Amino acid sequence: MKISILGRSTGRGRRGRTSAAVALGAVLALTATACGDDGSGGAGAEGDGKGEIVFWDNNGGVRTDIWKEIIADFEKANPDIDVQYVGIASTEYQSKVDTAIQGGSMPDVGGISASMLAGFAAQGALEPLDERLEGSSLNGKLNKDMIESLRAAGGGDDRLYSVPTSANNGVLYYRTDMFEKAGLEEPTTWDRFFEAAEKLTDKGSNRFGYTIRGGAGSIAQALDAMYGQSGITSFWDSTGRKTTVNDPKNVKALEKYAALFKKVTPAADLNNDFTKMVAQWDSGEIGMLNHNLGSYQDHVKALGVGKFRGIPQPAGPDGKRVQVSNPVDGIGLFKSSKNKDAAWKFIEFAVSAQSNSKFNESAGQVPAHADAAKDAWIAKAEPTKLAAEALSDGSTTIVQLPYYLPDWNTISKADNEPNFQKVLLGDMTAKAFLDGLAEQLNEAQAEWDEQMG
Numbered sequence: 001m002k003i004s005i006l007g008r009s010t011g012r013g014r015r016g017r018t019s020a021a022v023a024l025g026a027v028l029a030l031t032a033t034a035c036g037d038d039g040s041g042g043a044g045a046e047g048d049g050k051g052e053i054v055f056w057d058n059n060g061g062v063r064t065d066i067w068k069e070i071i072a073d074f075e076k077a078n079p080d081i082d083v084q085y086v087g088i089a090s091t092e093y094q095s096k097v098d099t100a101i102q103g104g105s106m107p108d109v110g111g112i113s114a115s116m117l118a119g120f121a122a123q124g125a126l127e128p129l130d131e132r133l134e135g136s137s138l139n140g141k142l143n144k145d146m147i148e149s150l151r152a153a154g155g156g157d158d159r160l161y162s163v164p165t166s167a168n169n170g171v172l173y174y175r176t177d178m179f180e181k182a183g184l185e186e187p188t189t190w191d192r193f194f195e196a197a198e199k200l201t202d203k204g205s206n207r208f209g210y211t212i213r214g215g216a217g218s219i220a221q222a223l224d225a226m227y228g229q230s231g232i233t234s235f236w237d238s239t240g241r242k243t244t245v246n247d248p249k250n251v252k253a254l255e256k257y258a259a260l261f262k263k264v265t266p267a268a269d270l271n272n273d274f275t276k277m278v279a280q281w282d283s284g285e286i287g288m289l290n291h292n293l294g295s296y297q298d299h300v301k302a303l304g305v306g307k308f309r310g311i312p313q314p315a316g317p318d319g320k321r322v323q324v325s326n327p328v329d330g331i332g333l334f335k336s337s338k339n340k341d342a343a344w345k346f347i348e349f350a351v352s353a354q355s356n357s358k359f360n361e362s363a364g365q366v367p368a369h370a371d372a373a374k375d376a377w378i379a380k381a382e383p384t385k386l387a388a389e390a391l392s393d394g395s396t397t398i399v400q401l402p403y404y405l406p407d408w409n410t411i412s413k414a415d416n417e418p419n420f421q422k423v424l425l426g427d428m429t430a431k432a433f434l435d436g437l438a439e440q441l442n443e444a445q446a447e448w449d450e451q452m453g
Contacts, residue, residue: 044127047339050080053346056097058111058329060087062275062294066362074349081342091216091273094119094409101125104336108343112162112332114153114403115412120332121154122406126161127333127340129347133163136348138369143167146368149328153403156452162330163351166365169387170224170323171310173281173289173299187288190229190314194256200287201264207285209264212257216273218420219412221290222254223401224313224324229253231316233397235324241449243441246434254423254430261424270421292326296364296383310383312390321396327403329365407444415440 057067064087071083086107088096094116100106101123112120120126133139146164154161174187178200187193197209213221223245227233230249237244244250261269272280274291281289282302290313299308315321331347333340349355357372364381367373378384390396402408416437422428 044335044337044340046341047337049339049341049345051339051342052082052084053109053337053339053343054084054086054107055346056093056107056110057085057087058093058113058116059090061089063087063359063363066359070350070355070359073355074346077349078342078345081345083346089275094413097125098123106334106336108334108337108339109346110332110334111329113329114149114162114327115401116409117150117153117162117330117332118155118404118406119409121157121159121161125334125336127335127337128159128161129163129333130160132333132344133160136344138163138348138351141353141370142351142368143370143373146328146330150330153327155404155406156448162332163347164328164330164368165351165356166329166360166363166368168292168294168326168329168365169384170290170292170313170326171296171383171387172313173291173295173308173310173383175287175303175308177307178285178287186309186311187314188311190316193288193314194260196287197260197264205285207287208266209287210260211272211277211281211286211289212261212265212269212424213274213277213290214261214270214272214421214424215276216413216417218417220324220326220401222257222420223399224290225257226250226253227322227324227399228313229256229316231318231320231322233322233399235399235401236445241442241445243438243445245441246431246438251431251434254434258423258430270424293364293366293381293383293387296381297362311386312396315395319395321390322399323396324399325401327401328368330368402441402445405441405444405448407440407447411437411440411444 055071057063067087068085071085075081075083093111097110097120101120106125112126142164146167147160150162150164151158151160172187172193174196179186179196182199184196184199185192187196200209201207226245227250230247230253232244232247232249235243235245266280266286268280269277274295277289278291278295278298280286282299296310299310313321313323331350333343333347337343350359351369353369353371356367356369357375357377360367360372361375361377364384366384416433419428419433419436423430423433
């Protein structure tokens with residue numbers, strides 16, 4: 001098995017491997033009673049392992065049904081514990097948690113992915129979980145690379161603040177029925193992708209070749225398209241201090257990608273987050289969609305397995321594929337909880353083989369639990385199988401995004417999503433946008449290097 005995963009090369013070890021482990025993990029996996037007074041200060045309490053705990057879902061709405069099913073299973077097995085579920089949209093989760101940390105109204109347990117972990121950990125809001133994991137039934141059962149990803153994303157102290165639940169990969173979904181009717185080849189290369197986007201578009205009939213993500217979460221998708229086309233294999237240059245996002249090759253790639261807006265995409269894409277984008281693709285006449293494994297089951301329910309495929313992102317002319325990383329998702333225990341014993345019982349149950357398999361089959365993602373990763377449903381989920389094969393055959397390089405930077409989530413979302421919309425509208429050049437993004441990233445990296453000594 002050959003796996004090609006390149007990224008920032010530094011002497012500081014773990015942080016350079018954050019997102020590489022996500023991709024490697026996917027391959028290996030496949031063979032308010034209890035709220036603290038101060039989210040960042042109070043140490044909370046262990047409690048007696050009974051009573052009520054509050055769980056915040058970081059993908060509310062999308063994953064609400066499956067979490068409620070797991071919670072019902074848990075409460076049946078633990079009748080002395082009541083779990084209050086609070087579903088929060090993924091686009092609002094970080095700001096909700098940040099506000100709760102400052103206001104002292106934290107839950108006991110919450111979804112914590114690698115992309116937001118460093119920011120929460122830097123505020124002292126999360127409980128280290130290493131000792132609890134070592135003494136639990138999960139010890140030795142979880143994918144080591146997913147654990148490594150979350151440990152490295154925690155901000156540099158080498159502690160584990162989130163127990164992994166799943167790994168994700170970027171996918172290009174395309175309508176096989178529309179491609180066959182148009183006589184188009186499968187969009188396995190970027191040239192075929194752009195050709196299909198144009199030929200499948202018929203604005204007069206309200207048909208479009210592609211749907212672009214212009215709303216919340218747009219930056220990661222844009223980075224994926226940039227690095228995929230440019231073939232640049234590292235987020236940082238050889239010094240490790242300057243980002244490659246504004247490399248001329250990436251600028252040219254973003255110009256070509258952004259030019260798709262309204263030419264071969266719906267105008268509504270400007271404000272679409274992933275839920276609106278996915279719903280639009282499932283219900284409309286759109287040829288292609290970039291998302292991840294998480295929306296696979298939505299497409300199956302809406303279209304059936306015969307009208308679409310989910311394949312790895314397009315490859316370059318040399319047959320090599322470059323993708324940016326997708327963060328490992330997980331569950332964390334907030335330090336302010338006054339019932340940590342009961343909260344940990346919930347985490348341990350939620351990531352058990354049975355629950356983890358149930359969750360990931362619903363989500364279409366790669367389980368963290370080794371036994372869950374052997375379940376039969378995975379072999380039937382074609383996008384998951386194909387993503388793993390692409391990672392294991394040596395054709396794919398993963399560009400590691402700097403989740404370890406406490407400012408990463410703010411820079412890649414709130415600070416730059418409005419500017420990307422300006423690029424789509426033609427009010428800002430791709431170069432100006434990427435130069436501004438690079439300046440922020442280089443500054444954040446310099447601050448990080450200074451803190452790390």
